[in-house]
Amino acid sequence: MAATETSPELPLFDLRLEAQDLEAVAQTLRSGWLTLGARTAAFEEAFAAQLGARHAVAVSSCTAALHLAYLAAGVGPGDEVIVPSFTFTATAAAVLYCGATPVFAEIVSRERPSLDPEDVARRITPRTKAVCVVHYAGYAAAADRLRELCDAHGIALIEDVAHAPSATLAGRKLGTWGLAGAFSFFSNKILSVGEGGLLCTDSDAVAEFARSHRSHAMTSGTWDRHRGLTDTYDVVGLGYNYRLDEPRAALLLSRLGRLEADIARRRELALRYRELLAEVEGILVPFTDAEVQTSSCYVMPIMLARDGLQSVVSARMRATGIQTSIFYPSIHCFSAYRERFPDVSLPITELASRTELTLPFYPHMTAADQDRVVQSLAEALVT
């Protein structure tokens, strides 16, 4: 997006669509069929194939995908779901939608801000129904160890893959390690459409549940009726309107063809950032160069070594035209969660939240842009 009076010169993210994307949307609009139909089915098929999952169910957002995933795992009132606190609020909020309780677990460290399987193991109780692992910034969390742990306890592993389309762990795509994976197509994501999400699963039952409940648990849809397949329908559960629509499916299908190229470019940029940042005093850079190769590199997070500098560094960088963000404030420290769960204490997560800064990152960023960001950061850190 072009810089305006108030928008930063180097924004956190910047989306550029190509002529073929616009054409795909224009064609869909001109067809006059906007509700869930052939284009959504085509996108789901392509996404499932790309992922190597049996089923992909497109929905209205990643929040919706998480809600459906938890419900499909049987999460309900009285149950507990173990989630990280170092994530977006939806990961935990969707547990509350089910009437269940989110139990917050620690991350490994500031260098590896992913869910710690050992801490998860300590928090399992007879009421635990599921664990949700977040692949933070596109880097694989220990989905393999968590899968073993969940299997041993007979509980479901759900993957919040909002950041990590096409990222892998041990050669296997993230989102395919658990019972279900929840993807986001929000406008600042790697594969973005505006608002959108997707649930993937290898389970026929979970897929059927998600398909039914994304559209009010009706036994047939508008598209089926348009095609003359059925004349009426029954309602067989408490469902929602979590549908995607055809223009967004067309945009996603068009952009999906460039996903791998976008990620390859993101990896180059991430490695170059890491090289530049290695020279900056007073910061830690999470994860390793090797992990960049299997990450989808959604954002570029750094941790300020010293506590108490986050807001001043952010403000100083903003003054030089550079936007930064915090991925993420700890969920358990938000007012809404403090009221409900006042006793949660997660020291590593809290320190990570107080010291993290997310730098501008998008595929068409130039080397000069990166140099400018890193220089601004280095100067902002000089006290």
Added chain:
Amino acid sequence: MNDEIGVASETAPSAWRVPLTDLAMPECDVQAVLDCLRSGWLTMGPRTQAFEQALAGYLGSPHTVAVSSGTAALHLACLAAGIGPGDEVIVPALTFVASANAARYVGAEPVFCDIRGAGDGGGGDDGNGTGDGGGGGDGDGGYDLNIDVADAARRITPRTRAIVAVHLGGYPADVLALRELCDERGLILIEDCAQAIGARVDAAGRQVGTVGELGTFSFFSKKQLCVGEGGMVATADEELAARVRLLRSHALSSSTWDRHRGHDPAYDVVDIGFNYRLDEPRAALGRSRLERLDADIARRRELVRAYRERLADMPGLEFAWDARAVERSSHFFFPILLRDREARDDLRARLKAVGVQTTWYPALHTFTEYRGATPADGLPRASEAADRHCALPLSATMDERALEIVVEEVRAALA
């Protein structure tokens, strides 16, 4: 119709000669979306604000909040109204299932009430006495598929918190009488206007959605104003509007757009919210299409008048509502009533065989999910109306040729 815009030829294996609904997408709409996509800013921002302002102007409602669907609008309306576990919400039994589901999303219980139907089936005229209700306020509005105010009144208990008035098919329910009832009994009135944007509740032209504390709207692809998936909450109450805005985006104290423009990157989460956001391309499309909404409604009304004229003398066919209701309706669908379920099903089968698509609305208490929710005294008029009604094709793009096909085929089927 179909062949002109290419839906049937391109994607539908079985082409209807006349589909139930159809829509035209003029180039100005397409360009509005493409402009937005070119800008690269897709999440809730200036275009959503502009769409909301235009909708507020159109409705004459101080506050409008764009959301992801009509269902989301109902959910947020229930939350903003403070409805929760232990509460009861009165909902007419003849509507789309979302009208009842929303109460359950917040932990409350939907209590079904009957519709007015022919108006002489025990509903009585007591409690329906404003004389200026949309469809059947004075008891002489024709067969009324909307909520029966007297029956709603009978189902109020100490646990009742709200009444959801559905303006079915675009025909205004008697919300003026419901307003009085809710005021007397201290209840919240939520207007479910998913099918009724642009409908008028009185002779002065007051818009549906402005009588209740909250009005909810849908911009689903089949609706008079459509964007694909989308919706809106309208309210005159600033606090309710603020609450809806907060809860539509995870109760975050600042948005992505705010932070892009220089708002501090820190934010708080002050409640348990949802992702019920609309996005910019859909807002751009809605804003562009809103310009033609009144013209589209006028065209729909013209078609309904023509239907009623040309089918007036058919034996075994009855219309819902009366001529005055037709003037106030925004005409989402055009319902007719047959003698009984057998006659209705037979007509639908005959029309399907000749390529004319129809639909009907099952009553909610007949769904597997809601079977247990049928009151002891039943819902005889909603059940009867569900069995007898059938909606014929209707869209603003429908031309004389398509209208005449439907009229001829209905006449042939009933002859």
